[in-house]
Structure formats: structure tokens, C-alpha cells
Amino acid sequence: MRRPRLTVPFAVLTVSPPVSVKRDYYEVLGVSRDADGTLIKKAYRKLAVELHPDRNPGNAEAEERFKEASEAYQVLCDAEKRALYDRYGHEGPRSSGFSGFSDVSDVFSAFGDIFGDLFGGGGGGGRRRGASRGADLETQVELTLLEAAAGVEKEVTVDRHTRCGTCEGSGAAKGSSPERCGTCRGSGQVVHQQGFLMIQSTCPTCRGQGSLIKTPCEVCKGSGLETRSETLSVSIPAGVDDGSTLRLSGRGEESARGGQAGNLYIHIHVKADPRFQRDGAHLHTQLEVSFPQATLGATLVVPTLEGETDLELPAGTQPGEVIVMRGKGLPSLRGGGRGDLAVHVRVIVPTKLSKEEEQHLRAYAESAGDKVKEKQGLFGRRKK
Secondary structure (H helix, E strand, O other), X not given: OOOOEEOOOOOOOOOOOOOOOOOOHHHHHOOOOOOOHHHHHHHHHHHHHHHOHHHOOOOHHHHHHHHHHHHHHHHHOOHXXXXXXHHHOOHHHHHOOOOOOOOHHHHHHXXXXXXXXXXXXXXXXXXXXXXXXXOOEEEEEEEOHHHHHHOEEEEEEEEEEEEOOOOOOOOEOOOOOOEEOOOOOOOOEEEEEEOOEEEEEEOOOOOOOOEEOOOEOOOOOOOOEEEEEEEEEEEEOOOOOOOOEEEEOOOOOOXXXXXXXXXXXXXXXXXOOOOOEEEOOEEEEEEEEEXXXXXXXXXXXXXXXXXXXXXXXXXXXXXXXXXXXXXOOOEOOOOOOEOOEEEEEEEEOOOOOOXXXXXXXXXXXXXXXXXXXXXXXXXXXXXO
């Protein structure tokens, strides 16, 4: 079986701030308060086509506006809900059990044939009644710092629920099909009257599916899904940071009955490199030099992402001094070239000297006028 290859853009997850104040439903749809049902439906259809998730993948703002417009339409197209809204505002429909939509799958589930009619069964709108969104999946990929700097293709293997190939997701055995639920008559919802309020809830018989399976599929046992192992080749962009997350839309769990597939989230872990410390696109490394090298200058070898390279150490370099090598860091994910490599100089003081080295060093100290500890004789060492 040929492995699918995916080239995915880098995506950092963001959380949209909650909307604290609901907008007027008539304002949302752009209609007057005396607009009839035909005009309301036309206004919503225009917004739904513009903001539909299939046409705005990954756009959180468009998704929120899509849910907002759908909520407005759900209220204003229903005579009872609209009357409650006109009289009591947003609290009116809420008192009758309507609480809006938590996600896009709720919109498709609630609208059923209405939503399919708006789009003529196309454009991703004609989703089946009660079709919930597939679950998201998560996995992890480990990279070396060099792989993160250069970008790399990694293979990830995930076990995911996909639509059953035997029953094509219906859950019914060959030669049969799901039957319409007699309790909710296929709507997936039942309405109860409590006092003067009408309460809508999920059908207890079909659990919101709108249909019942009398003879389950032998392969998926009526679930409409089967587990398959899938290996994907994922392109990881250069400069990715530890803790970043890639999102592969639609590569999570599938929904058996036509709902939107979930997403696959790939969490990136970049292993530490003992030669470097990372700061975004910049790198830091430490270079140990001797006192003569720091004093007189030297050409030394330092590690970089591309391999070892020469570094000119200026004469008179001080301990703790930082030499910056421009463009020797990592690529920036947001553009603007590469980061820098900061080389931190550490002057090493010897702990042991030969007799000749000590003589030369004492001569240097004497010529410089530096006071140093006098050399101990044999008697001094024994006494100590």
C-alpha cells in the first residue's frame, strides 16, 4: 500500500478570546426587524456560503461568525423562538431550551435537511442529520537540533478510525440500510412541553442519529468505523521550536455518518544539543581559551550548525566576552533570515604548571609589576 505524503504548513495553536456580549440577531444577518422568513433565509444563505468552514479552513474568526450567523438564523426562522427573542432578547430563546452552538458540528446536526436545502446538498453543507465531528488525534515527533534547523520530513504512524469499507459508514449489514427512527421521525430531536415552555432534547431511542440499525455490519458491529494504521510523511519546516504543534486538518478520526473528520496534532520535541543553548532563532556556545590565547589573540575552531569553522579571537579578549557570529543561528519561522551564534569566551586558569612554565609566568608578573605569592621552599611545604 502506497504511503500518503503530506506537506503541511507550520501551525501554532491559538485560542480565540471568548465573545462576552452577543450581537443583535437581526444585525448579525443584516436584515430589518420586520423581515419575512424568505428574506431571513436568503441573508443567512449568503453568510453561510461566505463563512462556511470548508471554504475557510483554519480560520477561527470565520468559524465563530459562521456559528453566530447560524444561531441567529435558528432563532429568527422559528416563529416561536423569534417571538420570544423580540420580546425578551437573547434570554427569550434560552428560556425555551435553546443555548446556541458549541461547535460547527452542532450546526450541521441541528439544521439537518434545512442546511442541506440551503446548499442544495453541495459545498459540504449537505451533511447527514446527527453527524458529529470525528475526534482529534495527537502524536509526538522527536527531532535533533540539526533537523529542526534544516527542516526535515518525518514519518508518523497513527491508528485512526476510518469509515468502514464494508458498509461505507452506514453501520448496516450488506443488503440492508438504517431505518428512520419512529420516535423522532428522523430528526434526532424530541420536544417536550414543560408548562408553557417547549424543551428540545436528543432522541433517547436513536441517540440523535435519526435512524436505527436493525442488522449491524459484521465488520464494524454497527459503528460505521474500523481501525486502520496509517503512515504519513510530514514535512517539518526549518526553524521549528521545541513544544510547537503541527495541525493536519482532517487527519484525525473520521465520522461514520458524514460528519467532519477530526484533526491530527503533532507535538514537536527538539532534543537538547550539548554544544549549544537555544534562544529562539539564536544560539549560544562556550569557547574555552588559555590566558596566552586571550592575551595575544588566536585562530580557534568553534562548532556551528554547518560544522566546525574558524574564529578569529582578538588580542586582549576578556573573560566573559561575547563574540557574535552573524547568521549562524537557526532560520526564523516568521521570515527575516537566520539568527546569530553567540560565542561566550571562558578563560581557563591552569591548576598545574611545569617548573619552566612557572618561571616564565613569574618573570612576566615581575615585569608587569604584579604581586604574586612567593614560591614555597622545601621547609615551607613540609611545615604546611
